[in-house]
Amino acid sequence: MNKQIALYGGTFSPPHLGHASVIEALLRLFPCDEVWVMPSADRHDKTVTASGEHRVKMLEIMIAELFLKPKMPILISDFELRLSKPTVTYETLKLLKEKYPNHDFHFVIGLENLGVIETRWINGKKLFREADFIAIKNPLVPLPNKLPPHITIIDDVVWSDISSTFIRKLIAQGYSGLPYLTKGVAEYIKDIINSNFKK
Incomplete structure (x- = not known):
């Protein structure tokens, strides 16, 4: 039986x-074997202001602070960061399936x-048409009329409308x-990469 992976990219x-x-x-809600958190490489649709190395480290800090004994492993994957060139979601999933043929990947996505x-x-x-999706319900966004053929909808989420962009602006203002942020991530930014976020 293939290993079931919830893939959370961003x-x-x-x-x-x-x-x-x-x-x-x-x-809590999705029946998988592991949760993979995958920082993206440079993207055509978003500005990445901190290096992959720093983002991986901040994720490590946050997860260590908040998830002391998770009921399943949380892995931080640098798979996309190690690719030779920036890619898009479809290509990333295709490459993941090629590298991990015994894994089924379920791509986490917001309703927006x-x-x-x-x-x-x-x-x-x-x-x-082809991907398996986990949709995170947003109380401010209605469910689309057309849904992918392979989808699980999770609606019991403590919703937050904060964004990394908003937080970077706060940091830029001092x-x-x-x-x-968790205390550890805030301290990491202050001590090491504060200048990267002042944009």
Whole structure:
């Protein structure tokens, strides 16, 4: 039987408590063997302000602070960061399946993106049709009329509308990022990479 992986990708620049609430919901509600948290490489649609190395470290700090004894492993994957060139979600999933043929990947996505995959994402129609999705319900976004053929909807999530962009702006104004970050992540940013976020 293949190993079931909940794949949660994002820039995580920086990782915040909203990200943590999604991880918590996956651990609690989705029947998988492992949760993989995957920082993205440079993206055509988003600006990544911190290096992959720093984002991995911040994720390690946050997960260590909040998930002391998870009921299943939480792995931070640098798979996309190690690729020779930036890629899009469809290609990343294709490469993952090639490298891990005994794994089934379930791609975590928010409702705000679910409704535009086919029209705005590169190879979106193929991704919509072929991928297994875990949709995180957002009380502010209605469920799209058309859903992918392979989807699980998780609606019992402690919802937060904070964003990494908002937190970076706070940090640029001299704030610590608390209470939206864990204490360890806030200290890491202050001590090591504060200048990276002042944009």
